[in-house]
Structures are given as C-alpha cells and as structure tokens.
Amino acid sequence: MKTDVSDEESVKNMVKKTVELYGGIDVLVNNAAITSVKSIFERSLEEWERVIRVNLTGPYICSRYCAEEMIKRGGGVIINIASTRAFQSEPDTEPYSASKGGLVALTHSLAVSLSKYRIRVVCISPGWIETSEWKKKSLRKKPDLRPIDHEQHPAGRVGNPLDIAHLCVFLADDEKAGFITGVNFTVDGGMTIKMIYEE
Template structure:
C-alpha cells in the first residue's frame, strides 16, 4: 500500500469492471482519484462508496469540451493530474461490408481517438512538472482476435501503436506511457461476448488458459497500479500482456 501516495490519477470508463477496480486500487494505494464515465448511476454509487478522495463526473470522452469541464473540476479538487488510465471502450461486432462510415467513426472515436484526446488534455501539466504516467488499457485482441469482432482488433492494435508513439514523444519529460493488454476478465463486456455466442464457449475458453480461469478485474488493476507507480520508473513504450497464459500456447 502507498505506492501512489499523493498522486492524482484520472481513470476513464471508471464506473464498472476494470475501470472501477482501478479506481478502488489507486485510492487504496494513497492516490486522489478522478474518474469519468457515461454510466452516471454506477459512477455516482462507486464514488460515494469510496469517500472524499474520489470524484466522479459524467462525461463523454469523445467531447473535448466535456473533458475540459470535467478536468477543470478535478484539478480544483485534487490538483494537477499525475497519472492517466485510458480504460474506456466498448465491443464491436460489425460486419466489414455492411458497417457504415458513421458506425466506424463512432466506434474508433471511443476505442482509439479518445485515448489521444484525454492524453492531450492532461499532458501539458505533466510536461510542466517533468513527471507523469499514462496507461492505455488495450487487449490481447491487439495481436489475436475472433471473427465477428470487426474492427475491435484494429482499435486495440492502434492503441498499442499510439502508446509507442506517445512514449517516444514525451519520454524526455520523464513521462512514461505504457499499454496493458488484458485477456479474458470477468467484466460486463466479456459477459456480453459469451451471451452472444455458444453457451459452451466459456468452458472451451477456460480450458485453454494455463490457470484454467479468467482474471478478476482487481488483478488487472494491480498491474495498472504498478505501471503508474515509481516502481515502474524505467518502464515505457511497452505493452504488458496480462492473460493467465492464454497466448502462451498453440491452438489445439
């Protein structure tokens, strides 16, 4: 405990799943935590349950104006943001032929562009301080994926590429940027995936994991907290795979 003492961590998509676990973990590690989400009721409930060092605002991360308003309130409450977790995202089950340009743009805005928008908003303070950490929550879909998931892998691959580029651009200011790629994690998005497929698929998935189970959101949050902390002071431009051994084996 105490690895993030005095830090101010911003989490996007923090109302549930990995985001909520990260909010709670950062608070437990001594940070002030701000988070945004479009899920207002869940966000307010989480914030109220965690106390005065946690602040929630409903905000659309695809809107620079909404971000500016929320970040201004966070800054007034807790000071400059020292760490960012770009966690917000959603699944996509589009068809590459029937998907419209508007649907593509809407999806990519949430799962890729917004990570840059939020980073752009917090980087000036980090650069002025000469310190900071950004963690982009990607996915093992950045390197492997399923049919019928178009274009989720493209967004997550782009997020890993964005991570490398940002790390090179801001490293001279002692700002670290890393990606973290979870495998199957017990979240609402994963539950949604299984509900849309064969009910027996969950058992097949568990069988190919070295640990024969999925991650708990708190286990992913533990790794995020490490990457935010000074213990990872020489880690940047990396993509950390946290998948319980899923990608360690061949098919079959």
C-alpha cells in the same frame, strides 16, 4: 464525472474539474471502450468511426490534456488499456481490433514524444477479463463460467478486473516501474502463447 472521451470539450472539462478537485494529475488510465460486432457488409461507416473515435481518438485527446497537467508537476504516467484483440481476432470485430492495435502503437509513439517531460507511457492488453460482477448495479450479474472456460487458460482461471488494476498500480509507481515505458504487457492468463489445433 460524466465524460465523453471522444469529445474534446468534454475531456477538457473533465481535466479542469479534476485539477480543481485534486490539485493536479499524476496518472491517466485510458480505459473507456466500445465495440461493434457485425459483418463488414452490414456495419455502417458511422459505427466504424464511432468505435475508432472512442477507443483510439479518446485516449489521444485524454493524453494530450492530461499530459499538460503532468508537465506542471514534473512528470506522470499514462496507462493505455488495449486488448489481446490487437494481435488476434474473432470474426466481425474489425473496428475494435483496429482501435486496440492503434492504441498499442500510440503507446510507444507517445512514450518517445513525452519522454522529455518525464512522462512514461505504457500499455496493458488484457485477455478474457470477467466483468459481470463489476458493472454498475443495474447491469451487475453473477458470472456464468464453465470449468472449461477456466481450464483453457494456462493460469487455470479466467481473469478479473483486479488482475489489471494491480498492474496499473505497479506501473504508476515511479519507484518500482520508473524504468518501464513504451511497452505493452499482455495479461491473459497465458492464452495467447497456446498453440490450438482442432482434432
């Protein structure tokens, strides 16, 4: 259902309709995000605030209203999708990097605050995930990946959305992941562990 995660009323409506449709909420995956790639000297304050509002305030709003419904069911799981950009950056990505760093911190804060309600909160920080074939039909296209794109990953390939989805399914399962909360999982094919020197 169409929802603007940065708008409190829109989120409340989404939660209400979800509960009406499915009888409750057990798992929330905060995945909506936007970016702004331009110089700090050219980016307007409004652009900065829009990225922060969608990428960080949005997960906070969604967590707040979904947690209310999870409490009614005796617990639940919130999974925040951050990014390796929370820990390393490319030029001109300040709002995106800041919002994802904030999301990692929001994860451990919510994990402590919501623990008494049996709600676990975890975070996933994906690296390069190729989504070209996974977009809506009008934007879908074949990935344009070079051999070096795959080879630079210690895992031997660029990631795809299933790499993240499978971890979400695991983390949402109380039987398998019930002792996991408040932590961040880096899923990047090993890229952030590499030392890179220019020769």
